[in-house]
Amino acid sequence: xxxxxxxxxxxxxxxxxxxxxxxxxxxxxxxxxxxxxxxxxxxxxxxxxxxxxxxxxxxxxxxxxxxxxxxxxxxxxxxxxxxxxxxxxxxxxxxxxxxxxxxxxxxxxxxxxxxxxxxxxxxxxxxxxxxxxxxxxxxxxxxxxxxxxxxxxxxxxxxxxxxxxxxxxxxxxxxxxxxxxxxxxxxxxxxxxxxxxxxxxxxxxxxxxxxxxxxxxxxxxxxxxxxxxxxxxxxxxxxxxxxxxxxxxxxxxxxxxxxxxxxxxxxxxxxxxxxxxxxxxxxxxxxxxxxxxxxxxxxxxxxxxxxxxxxxxxxxxxxxxxxxxxxxxxxxxxxxxxxxxxxxxxxxxxxxxxxxxxxxxxxxxxxxxxxxxxxxxxxxxxxxxxxxxxxxxxxxxxxxxxxxxxxxxxxxxxxxxxxxxxxxxxxxxxxxxxxxxxxxxxxxxxxxxxxxxxxxxxxxxxxxxxxxxxxxxxxxxxxxxxxxxxxxxxxxxxxxxxxxxxxxxxxxxxxxxxxxxxxxxxxxxxxxxxxxxxxxxxxxxxxxxxxxxxxxxxxxxxxxxxxxxxxxxxxxxxxxxxxxxxxxxxxxxxxxxxxxxxxxxxxxxxxxxxxxx
Amino acid sequence: xxxxxxxxxxxxxxxxxxxxxxxxxxxxxxxxxxxxxxxxxxxxxxxxxxxxxxxxxxxxxxxxxxxxxxxxxxxxxxxxxxxxxxxxxxxxxxxxxxxxxxxxxxxxxxxxxxxxxxxxxxxxxxxxxxxxxxxxxxxxxxxxxxxxxxxxxxxxxxxxxxxxxxxxxxxxxxxxxxxxxxxxxxxxxxxxxxxxxxxxxxxxxxxxxxxxxxxxxxxxxxxxxxxxxxxxxxxxxxxxxxxxxxxxxxxxxxxxxxxxxxxxxxxxxxxxxxxxxxxxxxxxxxxxxxxxxxxxxxxxxxxxxxxxxxxxxxxxxx
Numbered sequence: 001x002x003x004x005x006x007x008x009x010x011x012x013x014x015x016x017x018x019x020x021x022x023x024x025x026x027x028x029x030x031x032x033x034x035x036x037x038x039x040x041x042x043x044x045x046x047x048x049x050x051x052x053x054x055x056x057x058x059x060x061x062x063x064x065x066x067x068x069x070x071x072x073x074x075x076x077x078x079x080x081x082x083x084x085x086x087x088x089x090x091x092x093x094x095x096x097x098x099x100x101x102x103x104x105x106x107x108x109x110x111x112x113x114x115x116x117x118x119x120x121x122x123x124x125x126x127x128x129x130x131x132x133x134x135x136x137x138x139x140x141x142x143x144x145x146x147x148x149x150x151x152x153x154x155x156x157x158x159x160x161x162x163x164x165x166x167x168x169x170x171x172x173x174x175x176x177x178x179x180x181x182x183x184x185x186x187x188x189x190x191x192x193x194x195x196x197x198x199x200x201x202x203x204x205x206x207x208x209x210x211x212x213x214x215x216x217x218x219x220x221x222x223x224x225x226x227x228x229x230x231x232x233x234x235x236x237x238x239x240x241x242x243x244x245x246x247x248x249x250x251x252x253x254x255x256x257x258x259x260x261x262x263x264x265x266x267x268x269x270x271x272x273x274x275x276x277x278x279x280x281x282x283x284x285x286x287x288x289x290x291x292x293x294x295x296x297x298x299x300x301x302x303x304x305x306x307x308x309x310x311x312x313x314x315x316x317x318x319x320x321x322x323x324x325x326x327x328x329x330x331x332x333x334x335x336x337x338x339x340x341x342x343x344x345x346x347x348x349x350x351x352x353x354x355x356x357x358x359x360x361x362x363x364x365x366x367x368x369x370x371x372x373x374x375x376x377x378x379x380x381x382x383x384x385x386x387x388x389x390x391x392x393x394x395x396x397x398x399x400x401x402x403x404x405x406x407x408x409x410x411x412x413x414x415x416x417x418x419x420x421x422x423x424x425x426x427x428x429x430x431x432x433x434x435x436x437x438x439x440x441x442x443x444x445x446x447x448x449x450x451x452x453x454x455x456x457x458x459x460x461x462x463x464x465x466x467x468x469x470x471x472x473x474x475x476x477x478x479x480x481x482x483x484x485x486x487x488x489x490x491x492x493x494x495x496x497x498x499x500x501x502x503x504x505x506x507x508x509x510x511x512x513x514x515x516x517x518x519x520x521x522x523x524x525x526x527x528x529x530x531x532x533x534x535x536x537x538x539x540x541x542x543x544x545x546x547x548x549x550x551x552x553x554x555x556x557x558x559x560x561x562x563x564x565x566x567x568x569x570x571x572x573x574x575x576x577x578x579x580x581x582x583x584x585x586x587x588x589x590x591x592x593x594x595x596x597x598x599x600x601x602x603x604x605x606x607x608x609x610x611x612x613x
Numbered sequence: 614x615x616x617x618x619x620x621x622x623x624x625x626x627x628x629x630x631x632x633x634x635x636x637x638x639x640x641x642x643x644x645x646x647x648x649x650x651x652x653x654x655x656x657x658x659x660x661x662x663x664x665x666x667x668x669x670x671x672x673x674x675x676x677x678x679x680x681x682x683x684x685x686x687x688x689x690x691x692x693x694x695x696x697x698x699x700x701x702x703x704x705x706x707x708x709x710x711x712x713x714x715x716x717x718x719x720x721x722x723x724x725x726x727x728x729x730x731x732x733x734x735x736x737x738x739x740x741x742x743x744x745x746x747x748x749x750x751x752x753x754x755x756x757x758x759x760x761x762x763x764x765x766x767x768x769x770x771x772x773x774x775x776x777x778x779x780x781x782x783x784x785x786x787x788x789x790x791x792x793x794x795x796x797x798x799x800x801x802x803x804x805x806x807x808x809x810x811x812x813x814x815x816x817x818x819x820x821x822x823x824x825x826x827x828x829x830x831x832x833x834x835x836x837x838x839x840x841x842x843x844x845x846x847x848x849x850x851x852x853x854x855x856x857x858x859x860x861x862x863x864x865x866x867x868x869x870x871x872x873x874x875x876x877x878x879x880x881x882x883x884x885x886x887x888x889x890x891x892x893x894x895x896x897x898x899x900x901x902x903x904x905x906x907x908x909x910x911x912x913x914x915x916x917x918x919x920x921x922x923x924x925x926x927x928x929x930x931x
Contacts, residue, residue, distance in 0.1 A: 085839060088834070096828060102829050115836060119837060
């Protein structure tokens, strides 16, 4: 028997009020030493449950009910709790999804990294700490000698994820289980973490099981892919053949949904010339205001933006870039410190009490998380009837008819009207969320990461719905996302934000061809592509940045200076960048012109779906 | 410990002082509007209006409220709590005779109840959903539900009357040996423990369970950490804040809210002094007692907050 890991007919049951339900239904796979196997599927497919079963662990309310999980010479399902304790964190280790939550906030990182190995008696504290520092260095963590002395909240998310990898690898385990280790990270951070993982896994010859919902990420990491759905294996093969010619229908739909901009395109000719919403010189932030009325933490700086009637504008940027704050200002939830908003020719008040009912009705917001945005105690019809009663005074049969129409509009069966949100699936809830906004017959819908919490296939369906609604109703969108391909699938124009500044704005087409703003270039080339070897060959590097001298004391210096691969000493750290129009029609905030930018940049290659289908 | 922490602690301290000042105003205002006049009360029903007026003048009751308040506050700050009208003694002396008793009872109860409560709380959190947990839940709930006078009366009936092991009354003054101390304090301490252990144990259980459900505890289990170590090294440090607050709330009750226990065991504590003061319209004494309770309460909550701050690196090194 050459394989190191053998899972045979694994069954896991969940104990609910109505007895036990099987959530993993007889899964089998095997894996040889030094191989990386990926478990891929949507939420509820059982991928995390299977991953945890590899450590002989089942979450509260679940039970490993049958099968064999052979790791090396141990059958994990036949061992006692004590025996499992001595294997976990020793021969088998785990890297959790959210490092921010998986580290104990009250303990120093180094203590947590060496804790497991220390308990298992794998060395003295001094030796283990030295080994941890070596691993920190291998994983390209900054200041590897001292980073362990920090507490989890003092380290960024991407770094924490790598510290967790060090924690998993310190015992030289037979098997490492990685559970969505990069899902919570920004794409630009994800690429660094993936590189670090890949190098360490290869150098140490570790065998790994990688759990993910993202095929493109998996394509970079795995030798074998297991596609799961509903606790069953749908397809299982080596990575290359699975990407080229998936045999199962479900795998094909996963591939298609992975990059929605390859299948969905925004409709043409909907946008009119008349501006609907104009934002001028907007500055806003949080915290106490100083004497000039400026908030302590400025999140948005001097933003100009125009949304034309019927147009969809996408706003992208990483977490902390201020994109959600922009939506909050437009919705009236945050009063701007400077600058003004104009809606359909009328000035739009900064705070809610300065707005008219009509302005409320015409601007609606759809929140990211439908679970928290919908009142769990109200039925769907109650949720939808409130805006209808409030804005249109509908009653009785007219009200019921309109609710039915709204459900038709978002392609939900009318029979769902009397259900509660908890009885619906994630995608259905997001449709109700959308219908609630549409009930007011708005002119502008603010969509804040509306597909981010959804599985890719479900999210792609929501995108299609949004596109069709725009075509049908002529509604405008301000569509906020961290994912360029989602934005490209829906929006005519795209705005890129970085730490509160608008650093590039242009048409959808201008985001396919160089030149870009250096940050845009980093952002769009950090999105993993659905082909093997992308991670090794992609242009964006985490290499050395050009050296610069100290920063001049100028308030408006480029905010991307600290990460920019094409920064120029004496220019970028001395004077504020200006807005300029580059080839392709985009406006950027940068010192470089088109010719200089193009020297280091590549076009964005968007492969057609046909390449793998 | 750095300047930020000191600043945070300083702010909490300042807030406590401001609260105390507001409390002093409220206490003074409420005692001022209570029906009954101290002069009338001390002279009795048959005093002539002239006598009452003369005493009012002597006590300064004819002056405006604000002046009287400031006068009272100044005296309070300089340690003079005024004259108890009904006892014809300085309030300070009266309280000095009672405060040590109350503190002794509170300390003895805290010493017994806090470790017991922590053990019960952590124990039931570890065996969540199991038999031990259900049993402890039932017992603690029952203890919360039974009124303390019933517990006290039953305890007296069993241990003092039927078995005759302990004295039914607790005179704190005649203690000469540890054995006597035990005999004197056993019943009141036991009764009070029944009341507050339940509260603290339930809060501890909730706080620890909250931490046990967090992803970092799952991570620790997947590192092969034993259940005992998980609770002691991982969950407990993060649960100190809520536990300290639950303990502070329970202990503050021991300082002012134990009238029934003091009455049943005839224990000369501060709570019964205050009740007497209220029935006698002895305003100076009521005010002083109330201020003492508030100070103790704020002090305990402050200590709990400090525990929470110092146990949380996020607050400690802001």
